[in-house]
Amino acid sequence: MDFLTAILNGLSSGGTYAIIAIGYTMVYGIAKMLNFAHGDIIMVGGYAMFTTLLLVNQPIPALAVAIVFCVILGICVERFAYRPLRGSSPLAVLITAIGVSSLLQSLAQIVFGAAPKMPTRLQISGAWTFGELRIAYSTVVTLAVTVVVMSALTVFVKYTKPGRAMVAVSEDRGAAQLMGVNTNAIIAITFAIGSALAAVAAYLMLMKAPSLSNTLGAMPGIKAFTAAVIGGIGSIPGAMLGGILLGVIESVALSIPVLAPFTEAIEFAVLIVILLVKPAGLLGKTRREKV
Amino acid sequence: MKKFLSIVLAVLMVAGCCAALSSCSKDSETIKIGLSGPLTGDAAVYGLGVANAAQMAVDEINEKGGLNGIKLELKAMDDVNDKSKVQNNYAELISWGMQISLGCVTTQPALEFKTLSKEDNVFFMTPSASADAVRAESNGYQMCFADAKQGVAAANYVNTLNLSKIGIFYQSDLDYSTGIRNEFKANLSTGITVVEASFTTQTASNFETQIAQLRECEFIFMPIYYTPAALFMTQAKAETGIKTYYGCDGFDGIESAKGFTISEIPQKITMLTHFNSAATEGAAKTFIDNYTAKYGADTLNQFGASAYDCVYAIFGALKKAVEEGKTVDASTSASDMCEILKAQLNGGYEYTGAVTGTGTVKWTAEGFVNKEALVHVIKEANS
Numbered sequence: 001m002d003f004l005t006a007i008l009n010g011l012s013s014g015g016t017y018a019i020i021a022i023g024y025t026m027v028y029g030i031a032k033m034l035n036f037a038h039g040d041i042i043m044v045g046g047y048a049m050f051t052t053l054l055l056v057n058q059p060i061p062a063l064a065v066a067i068v069f070c071v072i073l074g075i076c077v078e079r080f081a082y083r084p085l086r087g088s089s090p091l092a093v094l095i096t097a098i099g100v101s102s103l104l105q106s107l108a109q110i111v112f113g114a115a116p117k118m119p120t121r122l123q124i125s126g127a128w129t130f131g132e133l134r135i136a137y138s139t140v141v142t143l144a145v146t147v148v149v150m151s152a153l154t155v156f157v158k159y160t161k162p163g164r165a166m167v168a169v170s171e172d173r174g175a176a177q178l179m180g181v182n183t184n185a186i187i188a189i190t191f192a193i194g195s196a197l198a199a200v201a202a203y204l205m206l207m208k209a210p211s212l213s214n215t216l217g218a219m220p221g222i223k224a225f226t227a228a229v230i231g232g233i234g235s236i237p238g239a240m241l242g243g244i245l246l247g248v249i250e251s252v253a254l255s256i257p258v259l260a261p262f263t264e265a266i267e268f269a270v271l272i273v274i275l276l277v278k279p280a281g282l283l284g285k286t287r288r289e290k291v
Numbered sequence: 292m293k294k295f296l297s298i299v300l301a302v303l304m305v306a307g308c309c310a311a312l313s314s315c316s317k318d319s320e321t322i323k324i325g326l327s328g329p330l331t332g333d334a335a336v337y338g339l340g341v342a343n344a345a346q347m348a349v350d351e352i353n354e355k356g357g358l359n360g361i362k363l364e365l366k367a368m369d370d371v372n373d374k375s376k377v378q379n380n381y382a383e384l385i386s387w388g389m390q391i392s393l394g395c396v397t398t399q400p401a402l403e404f405k406t407l408s409k410e411d412n413v414f415f416m417t418p419s420a421s422a423d424a425v426r427a428e429s430n431g432y433q434m435c436f437a438d439a440k441q442g443v444a445a446a447n448y449v450n451t452l453n454l455s456k457i458g459i460f461y462q463s464d465l466d467y468s469t470g471i472r473n474e475f476k477a478n479l480s481t482g483i484t485v486v487e488a489s490f491t492t493q494t495a496s497n498f499e500t501q502i503a504q505l506r507e508c509e510f511i512f513m514p515i516y517y518t519p520a521a522l523f524m525t526q527a528k529a530e531t532g533i534k535t536y537y538g539c540d541g542f543d544g545i546e547s548a549k550g551f552t553i554s555e556i557p558q559k560i561t562m563l564t565h566f567n568s569a570a571t572e573g574a575a576k577t578f579i580d581n582y583t584a585k586y587g588a589d590t591l592n593q594f595g596a597s598a599y600d601c602v603y604a605i606f607g608a609l610k611k612a613v614e615e616g617k618t619v620d621a622s623t624s625a626s627d628m629c630e631i632l633k634a635q636l637n638g639g640y641e642y643t644g645a646v647t648g649t650g651t652v653k654w655t656a657e658g659f660v661n662k663e664a665l666v667h668v669i670k671e672a673n674s
Contacts, residue, residue, distance in 0.1 A: 005503045013497065116518055118525060118550030125529040136499070209497035210550075211522040219493045254500040260489045261463035 004133060006255035007248055012139035014247020015146035016204045020217075020224035021231065021239035022153065023194030023201075029170040029234035030190045031086075033093045037077060037100035039221015040108075041195050045070045045202035046212045047108055050119045059122050059203075066199040074195025075188050083184065101218075108214035116213040122206045138208045145204060149197065150240050157236070162189055170234065223250075226271050232284025241282055246270070321364035321621055322357075322609075324349070324602070325389035327380040327404060328396030330369035340595030341396045341418055342367035343586045344578075348602035358609055361620050363602075370400045377403040385411065390621075390628045393601050394431065396594060398422045405431050414629035416605060418597035421540065423470070426658030430629050432636060433660050434597045434604070434647065436565060438467050441539040442474025444664035445512065445563050449479060449537070456484040458508030458533075460501060460523060462515050463489040471514035471539055495519050502527045509534040517545035524556045534672065535559045546669060559672040563664045565647040566593035578646040596646045604642040604652065608635040 020042065027035045048069040052062040081100050085093050124141060127134040157163040168176040169186050177183050198217070205220065206212060223246060224239075231242025249270055253263040274282065326345060328338030346365050353362045366387055368380035377400045384392070392408065394415035395401035401420030408415055409428045416432040417425055423437045436444055449457060459475070462468040476485065486508050488501035502523065505511055513520050513536055520538060527533055535558060538545075542562040546553045553560070568591060570576045578599055582591050609619050612631045619631060642652040648662030655661055 002504070006500060009500045009503060012499065115549045116522075118521065118548075120525060120550070120552065120555070123525065125526070127529070134503075138499075205497065208499055209522060209526055211496060211518075211525075216496065219496065250494075251500045254488075254490075254494065255504055257487045257489070257504075261491065264491065264493055 002255060003252070006251045008133075008135060008139055009255075010248030010251030011244060012136065012142045012208065012247070013251060014227075014244035015142040016201055016243075017220065017224045017227045017247050018146050018240045018243025019149055019197050019201045019204065020220055021228040021243045022149070022236055023197045024225050025228040025231070025233055025236060025239040026166075026190050027194050028228070030166055031078075031082070031187050032173075033082065033090065034097060034225070035082075035191075035194070036094070036097040036221070036225075037104060038194060038198060039217035039219075039224070040101045040104035041070050041074060041077075041198040042202045042205070042217030042220065043108060043212075043214060044073055044104060045199035046119075046206055046216050047112055048199070049122065049202065049206065050112075050117055050212055053119055053121050057121055062122070063199065063203050066202060067196045070195040070199040071192045074191040074198075078188055078191040083187075105214045105218070112214070114214070116211045118210050119206055119212055120210045122203065123210045124207045136208075138204075141207065142204050145200065146240070149200070150236070153193075153236055162186065166190060223267065226268065230271055230274050230281055232281025235281070235283045235285070238281055238283035321362045322390055322619070322623075323388050323621075324363060324365050324391045324393060324605070325384035325387065326365065326367045326393040326396075326598075327370045327377055327384070327400060328367060329372035330367065332371040332373075334372040334397055336590055336592065337419065337594045338367075338369070338372075338396050339586075340590040340592045341393070341598040343590060344582060344595030344599040345393060345418075345602050347582060347585060348599045348606075352602070352606055358606065358619065359613060363606070365602075370395065372397045372400065374399045374403040376400070378407060381407045385413075385625075389413065390623060390625045391415075391605055391632070393418060393598060394425070395420055396598075398425065401425045412626040412629045414605075414625070414632045416601045418601045419594045429633065429658070432654055432658040434601045434652075435593075435660065436540075436563075436664065437659050439470035439474050440659050441563055441664075442471040442476075442514065443478050445471070445514070445537070445539060446475045446478035448563065448664055448666060449475075449483070449510070449512065452510070454483060454510050456486065456508060458486045458488070458505040458511040460505060460511055460513045460515065461487070461489050462491065462495070462519065464491045465515070467516075467541070468514050475512065475514065490519065495522075498523045498526050502530060505533065506530055507532045511536050513538045514541065516541040517543070517548050521545060521548045521551040524558065524560070525551065527558075528556060531557075533558055535561060537666075538562045540564070542669065553670055554673075556670065557673040560669040562667050562669060564593060564667040565662065565664060566596040567665050567667060568592065568596075574644050574646045593647065600642070600645050600647050600652070603644070605632065607642050608632050608640050611635055611640060 023038050045066040048066040049062040052065040077100055081096055085096060124138045127136040157166060165181045165186050168181055169183050173183055227242035227246045228239045231238030246267055250263055250267055253259045253266045328341050329335050330338045330342060349363045349365045357363060370376040370380055392413055392415035394417035395404045396419050398420045401417050402424060405425055405428055408430055412430055414430050416434055418434045421435050421438050423439055425431055426433050459472060461472040486505060488504040490501060511533060567575055570579060578596060612635055613619050617631050636654045637656045645652045652662040
């Protein structure tokens, strides 16, 4: 029964990782860059919610404000930090992303201070009990949100014009541009979607554990990136699968006292094993390089 | 102008000589106790508590005639909780003629003080610097519980509670936490089943899994700092299986953690301490009354209570040494004083009537304090 509880908790944190990982994977697939500031967008979303809660003490408006704020921030970051570097070496873009990440973290610390905030208004506690098994409301909410986001994105990518343009850009940016796709706009939309998902992830995290500091998104960001790589970076279902898998591994490891101190080591070891066995990730496409 | 300046300088020099002379004449009659602590700055409340309480103890002892007529004298220097200030303070205390010391109030300066005092073999007993390393040299002693030794005191307490099962929630990548947890487990009665859950700095943002593991433990021991503790408690609000949280000095200040509404937590929250600032009887009560009458309640804290005990413990040890035929007076060198005090503390000296802990206080040969811990109830269970 303890094991089942651990799995359920894992699904819950895995759902959050999946939503963050989708942001990573979409940006990578379309802009071919690793947006390491993605985790910090989550943190900014958290603070946006915290600030809104001070004004209107309601979680839903707070979430809405956070989504809008993060979308604007994401588009701005893309426009002013990444777009001028398009076409330059991947290393320059990567370093810039890390710079943006530090900038956001430091700004948050200057504005809100280093002591963690506890927006308990966002917390959803309580659970359904079935005999010995308990399913927390927050787990159900997380899984529901993950499934909705996943289906909505699939529909968006497959059946809408901007969605199909996204696929086109990810397949071959040059060719898509020649076919009349506005790649800059598509990349901006991708960042907007990723940032909106980051705000949702912030809500899911604070709903379970209301502790908000300027490093809120740092570790989940890295875990989600790992999840995206495990699932196959660039693949949306892969990000989902990787996120859930990583969440479950983490939760099970934490629930075994002997393994608990080594949780992170185990998670990243899984990444290494998967990369050794399937270098493109679980659902990644292996592309033959032309020589 | 030059003439005027030279007169001023001459006057200053004469004044300086007089001051030196007057202090000299005063020096020869007292046993000098030196102390360095944060008297200004963020941690001033601790330093002032220590300086005030130590002065109070010195005054009381002197009123009753001192050590067979020899009075004690205290000098407190300000280190602003900055270890780089300690060297100057120490040099000044030594040139003042410090024979015994209360060391430093806070841990980082105390570690510096430890190194400096070792060279001159100056005895010190810190009221509050709790890192294990503070007493690593043979001239250093502690009145507060050393970090890891809190585990022993906590286990002694838990052993008296008649529990069959307890939970431990600790941070596996923090020496403070694992140190207490190891000592705690080593000293716990074998009849008690332990359920353990841990976290690391990286996993300190969500305790769902750990709460699921500890859900059925009525009593949870948490040797961690208050920030993760507050998060755990907030996340576990709905857990009716958990009745009591028990922490160590890391819980100090939890009620004022940002955004944490302690009244929302239904469980009872307790912590290990050596001083009850709300005591209504005994030596602690007398100390609190006298202290607040003299210095007000703003700086009343366990640091001061501990400093008060340090002075009395040192005084008691000196008195016993004199009774045993040792010569202790204003001319005893710091190093001789150190050997005399060490012989007492390592030779079974017991300090009775302590304000901190309960009853008698002893020291191990390593300089660790050995006394009973008190349980401070931060918050009763909501009914």
